[in-house]
Amino acid sequence: MRIMTSIVAGAAVLMALTSAHAAETADTFKAAYEKAEAANKKAGELRNQWTTTAAALKAAKKAADEGNFDVATSQAKHAEALANASIAQTEREDKLWQNAVIR
Amino acid sequence: MASTIRVRAIAGADTTEVQALVQHPMDSGFVKDSKGNLIPPHHIETVQFETGGKTVFTALWGPAVSKDPFIKFAFKGGKKGDDLKITWIDNKGATDTTTAKIM
Amino acid sequence: MMRGFALLVALGMLAGSQLARAETAATSPEQDFKAFRKYFTDKFPKVQLDDFANGPYSMNEGLRKQWIEKEVFPPYDFALDKGKELFEKPFKNGKTFADCFENKGIGVRQNYPYFDEKTNEVITLEVAVNQCLEKNGEKPYNYMKDDMAAVTAYMAFTSRGKPFDIKIPKDNPKALEAYQKGKQYFYQRRGQFNFSCASCHVQAPGEHIRAEILAPALGIMNALPIYRSEWGGMGTTSRRLTSCNSQVRGVPLKPQDPEYRDVEYYLSYMANGIPISGPGARP
Numbered sequence: 192m193r194i195m196t197s198i199v200a201g202a203a204v205l206m207a208l209t210s211a212h213a214a215e216t217a218d219t220f221k222a223a224y225e226k227a228e229a230a231n232k233k234a235g236e237l238r239n240q241w242t243t244t245a246a247a248l249k250a251a252k253k254a255a256d257e258g259n260f261d262v263a264t265s266q267a268k269h270a271e272a273l274a275n276a277s278i279a280q281t282e283r284e285d286k287l288w289q290n291a292v293i294r
Numbered sequence: 295m296a297s298t299i300r301v302r303a304i305a306g307a308d309t310t311e312v313q314a315l316v317q318h319p320m321d322s323g324f325v326k327d328s329k330g331n332l333i334p335p336h337h338i339e340t341v342q343f344e345t346g347g348k349t350v351f352t353a354l355w356g357p358a359v360s361k362d363p364f365i366k367f368a369f370k371g372g373k374k375g376d377d378l379k380i381t382w383i384d385n386k387g388a389t390d391t392t393t394a395k396i397m
Numbered sequence: 398m399m400r401g402f403a404l405l406v407a408l409g410m411l412a413g414s415q416l417a418r419a420e421t422a423a424t425s426p427e428q429d430f431k432a433f434r435k436y437f438t439d440k441f442p443k444v445q446l447d448d449f450a451n452g453p454y455s456m457n458e459g460l461r462k463q464w465i466e467k468e469v470f471p472p473y474d475f476a477l478d479k480g481k482e483l484f485e486k487p488f489k490n491g492k493t494f495a496d497c498f499e500n501k502g503i504g505v506r507q508n509y510p511y512f513d514e515k516t517n518e519v520i521t522l523e524v525a526v527n528q529c530l531e532k533n534g535e536k537p538y539n540y541m542k543d544d545m546a547a548v549t550a551y552m553a554f555t556s557r558g559k560p561f562d563i564k565i566p567k568d569n570p571k572a573l574e575a576y577q578k579g580k581q582y583f584y585q586r587r588g589q590f591n592f593s594c595a596s597c598h599v600q601a602p603g604e605h606i607r608a609e610i611l612a613p614a615l616g617i618m619n620a621l622p623i624y625r626s627e628w629g630g631m632g633t634t635s636r637r638l639t640s641c642n643s644q645v646r647g648v649p650l651k652p653q654d655p656e657y658r659d660v661e662y663y664l665s666y667m668a669n670g671i672p673i674s675g676p677g678a679r680p
Contacts, residue, residue, distance in 0.1 A: 238656070240648040241589045273589070280591065288585040291595050293436045294424070300470050315470035361629045362472055 215264040220255050223267035227251070230274035237281040244273040299392040303378045310372030310396055312343065312351070314365050314380060322357035337385055341365070344379045345372055345396070372396050426565050426576055426666060433667045437615040441603070450619035450674035452612030456603035460610055464678065473550055473624040473676040476631045480551030483544055488533040494548070497529035506549075506556035506673050510662045511564060512572040519575050519658040522549055523633055540652035541639070546622045546631035553622065553675030561619065561673065563666040575655075579663030582656050583614075588647030594660070609680060618665045620677025627680065634661055 227248060234240045247270035254263035298317040303310055316338065323335025335357060343351040350369040372378070374396055381391040424432075437449065441456075448455040454464045484494050484502065495501035499508075509522040520528075526548055527537035538545035566572045586593045594614065597606060602613035622633045632640075635652035638660070642649040650656055 235648075238650060239587050242643055242646045242648055243589050245648060277589075280586065284585045284587070284593075288581055288593070291584040291593065291599070292424070292580065293429075293432045293599065300474065302469060313469050315472075315474060317475050360626075362475065364467065364470060364472070366466070 215260040217255070217260060220251070220260045220264045220267060223264045223271065224248070224251055224255070227267045227271035227274060230271050230278065234274050234277040234281070237278060239277050239281045241273055241277045244270050244277060247273060297392045298390045299380050299382070301378065301380055301392065301394045303372065303394060303396040305372050305374045305376075305396050306368075309368040309370055310378075311368045312366065312378065316341070316363050316365070316382060318362065318382070318384065320355075320357075320359055320361045320363060324357065335385055338363070338382045339385050341380070341382045343369075344381075345376050423577060426573070429580065430667060430669070433615065436599070437602075437613050441613070446670075447672055449613055449616035450668070450671050452617060452620060452677070452679065453603075453610040455616075456613065457610050460680070467678060471624070471676075471678050472626070473622075473631060473678055476547045476550050476622075476624065477554055477676060479544075480547035480549070480554075483548050484551050488530075488535050490533055492533050494526070494529055497532065498525070502552060503555045504559060506553045506675070507559040507561050508563075510658060510665060512566055512569065512575060512662070514566060514569060514572070517571045518655070519662045521634065521653065521658050521661055522552060523635065524653055524658070526552075540633060540635040542628075542630060542632050542636055546633050546636075549622050549633060550631065550676035553673055556673045557675070558672045560670045561665055561668045563662070563669055565666065575659050575662055576666065578656065579659035579661070582660040583663055588642065588645030590645040592645040594641065614664065614667070616668045616671045616674075618661060619668055619671055620674045620679070622675060623677040623679045625679045631676075 227244075231240060231244050231248065234244070247266050251263045251266035251270060254260075254266060299314060300316075301312065301314040303312045318338050319336055320338065321333050321336040323332065323337075325333050327333055337357055337359065338355045341351075341353040341355060342349055350372070351367055353365065355363065376396045377393050378396055379391065379393045381389060383389045438444075438446065441449075444455050451461075451464075454461040487493050495503075498505055506522060509525065510519045512518075513520050523538075523540055523545055526545065527540075530537050538548070565576050583594045586596070597611050598614035598617060602611050604611055618634070621637065622631055623637070624631050628636070633652075635657065638657050639649035639652060
């Protein structure tokens with residue numbers, strides 16, 4: 192729950208920041224998108240991708256196709272944050288799962 | 295081809311209890327397929343139960359009834375060994391009928 | 398002052414590592430079995446052991462009444478008829494499913510999954526069905542529903558009442574590894590909702606999640622494949638596991654992925670002695 196709140200808060204801040212700065216371009220979007228894809232790929236190797244990461248990547252692509260690079264870039268950064276959270280979850284849970292085993 | 299209607303009718307002291315399961319897609323016409331196209335309406339509109347030359351139960355179904363509907367009701371009268379005839383007609387004019395003995 | 402503090406930190410770290418060491422010592426399947434069984438029978442003292450195979454119906458009287466009524470004409474009836482038809486129909490080469498399975502495939506559901514010591518993989522009933530099809534030059538079924546659900550429904554039906562009899566070959570480290578991986582999968586949190594299978598089926602059986610009543614993990618494999626009203630149709634173990642993943646916002650693995658087979662192996666072993674109740678009907 193705390194993690195979800197911090198992600199939502201982080202994304203909100205990110206979105207506010209991007210609209211306050213100079214407009215994003217196709218290049219800055221591409222960079223952000225590739226970073227997000229790479230993180231999601233790593234999450235895939237760990238076999239714990241989130242559906243919301245895929246949705247954010249899809250939304251980023253769609254916004255970029257429509258030429259809306261501000262939204263596209265913020266969505267891509269949101270996707271990267273989600274992907275990183277899913278990686279962190281796997282790294283945590285690889286150790287923590289044992290605490291839940293019925294003894 | 296097996297009947298689409300499974301029925302069991304049990305005669306009691308004054309009433310006969312009937313249970314029936316009907317195989318039918320019961321498409322409402324509001325649902326879209328994976329490609330985004332509307333699945334056309336295809337559902338039962340009338341179900342009729344007859345015994346001793348009389349209709350003892352009529353059901354008017356439609357798009358709100360879900361797939362493979364199950365129906366249970368009781369009617370006054372009916373005795374062991376009597377025939378109970380069930381017929382359904384759907385919105386395409388297709389029909390099926392079956393007759394079972396009251397137990 | 399600093400030395401005292403350093404000592405305290407050192408002691409804390411030592412205690413921490415002791416705890417970590419105790420946690421990581423893997424328990425044996427037999428130990429797990431006892432603890433798992435005790436947890437659920439203690440939690441639900443009024444539920445008969447065999448009844449755990451009925452999932453949410455063992456947890457809620459109102460739901461059970463509706464289920465008993467529906468079992469006169471259960472929604473899986475049509476799939477069952479289709480399954481029998483498919484099971485008995487000869488392949489193009491003249492053979493049938495009966496030629497692939499022990500006892501002609503009748504009354505064998507309770508032996509699956511088993512660990513194939515030749516190929517070192519967990520073989521579930523669905524995998525065995527597709528192996529049979531491919532061996533006889535037929536196209537394999539999609540793992541999630543339709544023909545696969547129909548055939549496994551029929552095979553489950555012929556095995557109703559037979560208690561699960563899952564074996565973990567002794568002194569086979571690969572079999573034990575599959576079991577332990579299955580156990581890990583079951584307890585490990587995943588998806589954006591950070592749920593594990595245990596979050597619902599160990600922590601909250603009998604409780605509601607939205608409008609559904611959660612089934613206990615004990616006996617949760619016994620009723621598969623199921624007709625789920627939510628799906629408006631039949632679904633196999635694969636259908637259920639993949640949808641559980643997406644429900645917690647985790648991208649599902651491929652049907653019959655080794656991890657899915659491992660968790661099925663683990664859960665079926667935990668249900669040893671509890672009778673097959675499939676095919677089942679669920680809300």
